[in-house]
Each structure stands twice: as C-alpha cells, then as structure tokens.
Amino acid sequence: MGLCxxxxxxxxxxxxxxxxxxxxxxxRSGDRLVGVRTASTPQAALFDYVRSLGCLDExxxxxxxxxxxxxxxxxxxxxxxxxxxxEGESPG
Numbered sequence: 001m002g003l004c005x006x007x008x009x010x011x012x013x014x015x016x017x018x019x020x021x022x023x024x025x026x027x028r029s030g031d032r033l034v035g036v037r038t039a040s041t042p043q044a045a046l047f048d049y050v051r052s053l054g055c056l057d058e059x060x061x062x063x064x065x066x067x068x069x070x071x072x073x074x075x076x077x078x079x080x081x082x083x084x085x086x087e088g089e090s091p092g
Contacts (some may be wrong), residue, residue, distance in 0.1 A: 004069065025077040034075070042066035042077035 025045035027035035035052075039045035046068045050060060055068075061069040067076045 017080065024080040025078050028076045029073055036080060037077075039077075043068070045077045046075050 020040045022038050022040055023044055024036060024038045026033050027037060027045060027049045037045035037048050039048060043062070043065055046066075047057070047060065050068065051057075051092045055070050059070055063069055063074070066078070067074060069075070075076050
C-alpha cells in the first residue's frame with residue numbers, strides 16, 4: 001500500500017483511491033506533531049510513520065486503533081485539522 005505525505009492536499013480531506021477512502025492524519029507523540037501521513041486508517045498512518053524511522057512490524061505494540069507504542073514512545077494518529085482533546089485537557 002503506497003502511503004504518502006499529504007503534500008499539496010487540503011487538510012483532512014477524504015479522497016478515494018482504488019475503492020478505498022483515504023484521509024490525512026497527524027501523527028503525534030504526546031502533544032508534539034511528529035509527522036503527517038495519508039492513509040486509509042489511523043493505524044495504517046502510524047505504521048507508515050514508524051516504518052519510516054526503521055521500525056519493524058514485530059517491534060510495534062498496538063494499544064488502540066489510533067495508538068501504537070514503539071521503543072517506549074507512544075504515537076497517536078488524529079485526522080488532520082480535527083480538535084481532539086489531549087489527556088488532561090478540559091473542553092474549552
């Protein structure tokens with residue numbers, strides 16, 4: 001599955017490719033934005049990101065559909081442009 005960075009695409013816009021819906025996801029580690037990936041699912045975006053760092057699939061721990069851990073670091077994928085609360089943050 002050829003995943004790519006969002007590049008010139010509009011933020012978080014859905015697109016269809018080969019019958020699958022793709023979205024642009026922000027990859028976050030804590031409150032830091034560490035990457036942006038276009039993928040069919042949050043988990044696919046996360047796997048693509050950590051693989052780009054040299055991670056092997058067997059080294060990844062799945063914590064939730066949108067959260068993985070690798071070498072002690074926890075990564076989360078959110079749809080680009082969405083406003084999801086971080087842990088400990090209260091609604092505005």
